[in-house]
Amino acid sequence: MxxxxxxxxxxxxxxxxxxxxxxxxxxxxxxxxxxxxxxxxxxxxxxxxxxxxxxxxxxxxxxxxxxxxxxxxxxxxxxxxxxxxxxxxxxxxxxxxxxxxxxxxxxxxxxxxxxxxxxxxxxxxxxxSVKALGMEINDPMLSVDYLYPLLKKSNRAIKSLLLDQHIVCGLGNIYVDETLFSARIYPEKPGSNISIYQVDKIIRKARKVINKAIRLGGTTIRTYQSSLGVDGLFQNHLNVHTLAGEKCKFCNDTILKIRVGGRGTYYCPTCQRNDDTLIIGLTGGIATGKTLVSDWFIKNKVNVLDADKIYKKLLKTNKIMYNEITREFGESVVKDKQIDTSALGKMVFSDKELRLKLNHITHPFVIRELERQIDNLKNKGKKLIILDIPLLYEFKLDSYSDISMLVDLDYDIQIKRLMKRDHIDYDLANKKINSQLSMDTKKKFADIIIDNNHSKAETEKQLVKIYQTLRSDGFVN
Ligand SMILES: [Zn+2]
CATH class of the missing domain: 3.20.190.10 (MutM-like, N-terminal)
Known part of the structure; x- marks a missing residue:
């Protein structure tokens, strides 16, 4: 079609x-x-x-x-x-x-x-027929304010809602599957269970998918070949649609096919989780103020899982991890029969290969513990979880979250803060900052950006707004 x-x-x-x-x-x-x-x-x-x-x-x-x-x-x-x-x-x-x-x-x-x-x-x-059409997804006038109420008031599956041309026009079966995959949303999730931040993500991802498909001349699949012998090439860029049984390009899980509202629907069960919890990945750059944000949410009784804390705790308590690290890095990283995190940190900081080696050892332990704690909170019926992860995008850990939140700070302020915080000189601070993805790259991945360039009060004002939005969304009690 x-x-x-x-x-x-x-x-x-x-x-x-x-x-x-x-x-x-x-x-x-x-x-x-x-x-x-x-x-x-x-x-x-x-x-x-x-x-x-x-x-x-x-x-x-x-x-x-x-x-x-x-x-x-x-x-x-x-x-x-x-x-x-x-x-x-x-x-x-x-x-x-x-x-x-x-x-x-x-x-x-x-x-x-x-x-x-x-x-x-x-x-x-x-x-x-034309009068009854909803706004077109590519119409610059289409906004979250238009789409969110139409989706939120319904208990129908998000996939069926996006296919409904009276709500939004221009999205068909292929592109809804691809959009929901990119937006990390399970196709049968009821509209009423969607966050406004996810609707914003749907609009952004749908436009990206549609514009890419237009650039490639559409999709030529079984039932449809466009006129005048023009074949589309988008079928070579599909992530899930028609790919049941194949491996997801992002997480390696197997893509499944189900029927939603009578339509063949393809999705990745890991990237598109089927549950009621909203998971927000929180990240920043070094010394951009992520801790301020995560402390604020903790103070307001939101469940925050801190990957750094999990890592440090595992270093102290996990015997297998301890053994693997000492085997690789020697006894010089041990102090009082425990891993000396600052000695280990110094050793790997200036050596990329060693850093990768350390990550390779510790990463699976941290992930397993994170997964365990996420499940634990989900089982307790928690509807909102924040994952505080310094290298959220670098390690592709945003695959665990529905949306991600970035604490942004201008480079000039960031480097001054870092020099002061860690008592280090400009060159070392610069080196530390550049060991991560640049802020501009991170901004491209982020769904919510918190501007921390002004006073603490200004930052908190933004957090209050996010909190209130999540509450009216039904994710905070
Ligand atoms: Zn996946």
Missing amino acids: PELPEVETVRQTLKNFIIGRKVTDVIVRYDGIIKDVTVEEFRTKLANQQLKDIRRLGKYLFFDFENITLTSHLRMEGKYYLKDSLDTLTKHEHIIFVLDNGKFLTYHDVRKFGTMEITDLHKESELK
Whole structure:
């Protein structure tokens, strides 16, 4: 079935070939496609009209002639062909527009579900079907304020809601699967259980998916190949759709297929968790003020799991981890029969290979403990968990969270704070900061950015707002 990117590809391709052409006649071989007017009226209205423009809304195409607009909905299988002669006409080409350059624009539709309607110029919104459409996902005017209430008030599955063209138009089966994967949302999650931050993420990810698909000319799969021999390439960039049984590119889990609202639906069970908990990953740069934020949430009784604390505790208590570290790094990192974290830290800091070795040993222990504590909180019915993780993006640990929150600080202030905090010189502070991803890169991954460049009170004001939003979202009691 053609979706927005395929219809957009049809629009762009047709525009290149037929703008400025006049329709000299219309041959109607199956009149079920034409709505509301007789075949005779249809022919008369189009005759001798010059095509000025082709526009699109969702999966509708609008052909603007001199004083009428022809609205074409391709539905399941509709496509257009441009032909030099009618010798190769098939039985599925139902409407033929004869053009003044001797060529033919034919409308091909195996299942005959497509429709064509005529209105006065630019008056397509008077058509019932067009009037009922929701805003298009790519419309810059579409905002969280528009979409969130429509999703939140419903108990239907998020996938069905996004497919509902009355809510948002332009998202079909393929692109909803891909969007929900990118936004890390389980397709059957009820709309009422979605956070406003997730709706914001849906909009951002959907636009990214759709725009990429448009750039690649859409998706050519089993049932649909766009007109004029233009094949889309987006099928080579799918992450989940049609990929049941294959490994997820991000977490290596196996992609599953289920049915949601009767539609074949593909998702990754790890990246798209099926539960009611909202998990927020919290991160920052070195000395950007992450602790201030995490302390504030702890003070306000939000469950915060601190990966750094877990790591330090494991260093003290986990025998297997202790043995592996001493085997690799020697007795010089041991003090009073315990791992000396500052000695270990110094040893690995300036040596990337050693750092990787240490991570390789400790990472699985930290992850296991984190998972155990997350499950524990979930079993207690906690609806909101914050994971405080310094290297959230570097270690791809954001795969454990639904959304991520970044504490941002300008570099100049950051380096001064770090020099003061750790009593180190500029060069070392600079080196430490640059051992992580840059703040600009982190910002690209973040769903919520906390600006910590001003007073503590200013930062806390932002936290209060986030907290209140999460409360009205139903994730804080
Ligand atoms: Zn995955």
